[in-house]
Amino acid sequence: GESVGLHLPTLSVQEGDNSIINCAYSNSASDYFIWYKQESGKGPQFIIDIRSNMDKRQGQRVTVLLNKTVKHLSLQIAATQPGDSAVYFCAENPSQAGTALIFGKGTTLSVSS
């Protein structure tokens, strides 16, 4: 069935390094993607989004890349900080008005000082 998955369940980095979190999606018709950050015991927090007519979008310290050819999405975090430690989910909009976003399984990012 349609699903959004992440390549690695966990990622450990040193403070100051750049982090790259990957996501593969299966629905080629999806037209909108969002990365969420979820800290322990909290709800998901919107980080950055990208439409399917773009291949890159930058925010503050974060960049999302979209490769529609291979249905791959990535989140790059520059100069990772301990406060970035959380679970990161990618979500896709299946291009059907009113339907919910489809979430991947999540990658746990651990940042050590």
Added chain:
Amino acid sequence: GAVVSQHPSRVICKSGTSVKIECRSLDFQATTMFWYRQFPKQSLMLMATSNEGSKATYEQGVEKDKFLINHASLTLSTLTVTSAHPEDSSFYICSARDRLAGGYLQETQYFGPGTRLLVL
């Protein structure tokens, strides 16, 4: 902007009782609200989609008589877990879409902080 609140943040109840969880969009009107549950170290599982003034649409396997959803206004949706049992213990999260958002931003979901339910 786009703040969603949930109340309560944590609730402990006895088996057999009912628990109501509120989800509010604080600074926008929500056309659609969604209810998810999340088990430890797992992703979000969609339970139901709630539209203001109409009946909720439940995902396959979710009992609509057990998880009652009411979306009485553009800023409030409630989830009532009826006759709760220990297996209903979970983290319940709601999200909402902004009614007045333009273009693709209409699909963005803003999440509440979640409600931790523990049924003894």
